[in-house]
Amino acid sequence: MEHESLGFIFLNSCIINNFVLSYFLGICPFLGVSGKLDTAWHMGLATAFVMLVSSVCAFAINTLLVQFELEYLRLICYIAVIASAVQLVEMVMKKFSPTLFRALGIFLPLITTNCAILGLALFQTFREYSFLQSLVYSLGAGTGFTLAIMLMAGLRERLALAQVPSVSQGAALSLMLAGLLSLGFMGFAGLGG
Amino acid sequence: MAADPKPAQPITMDTFLDGVWRENPVFVMLLGMCPVLAVTNSVANAIAMGLATTFVLLCSSALVSLLRNAIPKQVRIATYIVIIATFVTIVDYVIQAISLDLYNALGAFIQLIVVNCIILGRAEAYASRHRMTASLVNSLGMGAGFSLALLCLGSVRELLGNGTLLGFAVFGERFQPWSIMILPPGGFFVLGAWLLLFAWLKERKARAAQKGERIHGT
Numbered sequence: 001m002e003h004e005s006l007g008f009i010f011l012n013s014c015i016i017n018n019f020v021l022s023y024f025l026g027i028c029p030f031l032g033v034s035g036k037l038d039t040a041w042h043m044g045l046a047t048a049f050v051m052l053v054s055s056v057c058a059f060a061i062n063t064l065l066v067q068f069e070l071e072y073l074r075l076i077c078y079i080a081v082i083a084s085a086v087q088l089v090e091m092v093m094k095k096f097s098p099t100l101f102r103a104l105g106i107f108l109p110l111i112t113t114n115c116a117i118l119g120l121a122l123f124q125t126f127r128e129y130s131f132l133q134s135l136v137y138s139l140g141a142g143t144g145f146t147l148a149i150m151l152m153a154g155l156r157e158r159l160a161l162a163q164v165p166s167v168s169q170g171a172a173l174s175l176m177l178a179g180l181l182s183l184g185f186m187g188f189a190g191l192g193g
Numbered sequence: 194m195a196a197d198p199k200p201a202q203p204i205t206m207d208t209f210l211d212g213v214w215r216e217n218p219v220f221v222m223l224l225g226m227c228p229v230l231a232v233t234n235s236v237a238n239a240i241a242m243g244l245a246t247t248f249v250l251l252c253s254s255a256l257v258s259l260l261r262n263a264i265p266k267q268v269r270i271a272t273y274i275v276i277i278a279t280f281v282t283i284v285d286y287v288i289q290a291i292s293l294d295l296y297n298a299l300g301a302f303i304q305l306i307v308v309n310c311i312i313l314g315r316a317e318a319y320a321s322r323h324r325m326t327a328s329l330v331n332s333l334g335m336g337a338g339f340s341l342a343l344l345c346l347g348s349v350r351e352l353l354g355n356g357t358l359l360g361f362a363v364f365g366e367r368f369q370p371w372s373i374m375i376l377p378p379g380g381f382f383v384l385g386a387w388l389l390l391f392a393w394l395k396e397r398k399a400r401a402a403q404k405g406e407r408i409h410g411t
Binding site: 021022023024025026027028031072075076079080083113114115118119122123126166167168170171172173175176178179180182183186 | 223224226227228230231270271274275278279281282285286301304305307308309310313373376377378379380381382384385386388389392393396
């Protein structure tokens with residue numbers, strides 16, 4: 001996949017094949033933390049940042065594993081690296097930017113079990129992206145995640161004022177909304193693969 | 194969980210049935226949504242995913258509950274994840290060996306079983322505190338509940354989106370497939386519809402109970 005241009009990779013991972021709305025990755029935070037626009041923004045930022053860090057780590061690990069022909073250890077290594085990357089990010093943030101740490105605090109540990117992160121690492125390996133390509137891919141995925149979760153939060157803030165039948169309150173309504181959003185994003189499919 | 198002060202609880206039918214119905218991981222606890230939505234575009238995929246997840250759930254629960262006194266508390270989550278990842282790697286290679294078509298259809302979602310919150314949740318909340326037999330029965334129930342939910346979604350989506358069930362045509366020649374149902378938005382819609390149905394049933398039951406109480410009271 002050497003021929004894919006960087007711009008296309010960004011567009012692809014951000015909009016056309018949005019991680020949340022067309023790959024169904026990271027649904028848990030997408031439904032759980034999208035109640036308020038403000039928290040959704042912080043969650044999106046934190047996830048995008050961890051995506052970037054773990055993408056770089058995953059690329060390095062994969063190169064190493066391929067060199068030693070240990071591909072079957074890939075999954076275990078990836079998940080261990082992501083868990084430690086999250087810890088590291090948490091510690092660094094606490095040291096250098098306590099305000100940001102306080103804003104993101106509770107969300108950071110949750111990101112370890114966010115399948116969007118592991119999914120990103122696996123997809124970039126399957127597609128055999130080069131270092132620069134995977135960097136752009138992770139940037140696009142992070143932007144796409146933030147975009148999706150913020151759109152959802154905006155919709156749900158408006159919906160809080162609407163009168164809906166009591167049976168459809170909660171998860172069922174959020175899922176229907178997500179379906180409509182996903183339907184909207186399908187319209188971008190014509191832009192490319 | 195260094196000591197196990199509780200005496201062995203008797204394993205009742207409830208240990209199994211909780212996971213299938215009352216605490217169904219998907220419909221009640223809303224856990225593990227990613228594979229539920231992503232691989233249920235056909236019944237065959239749904240069954241394969243359900244079996245794979247149940248296998249990982251069973252094995253990891255058994256191992257975690259065997260080692261529950263040996264795992265230091267501080268690193269327990271990391272240990273659980275490594276245990277789960279090991280079994281997922283096994284499943285990944287087994288599926289690849291059995292059927293390459295299935296492997297390609299499920300794609301990265303086999304490896305993503307690692308981050309399925311149901312499995313880690315079971316390890317942390319149940320297997321690390323109970324004996325091996327109890328946690329085996331419990332995770333069997335959870336696995337069955339998860340597979341049931343996958344099957345519910347998969348059958349509706351394949352039926353509406355493709356007009357088939359397990360590959361066999363159900364409707365006549367003139368059926369126009371509602372193809373949006375096997376595309377991503379359909380997953381959200383069908384799961385939302387199932388949740389609506391359950392919420393409606395629950396509300397009806399609650400209302401009936403209230404009515405009965407009122408009649409009984411007067």
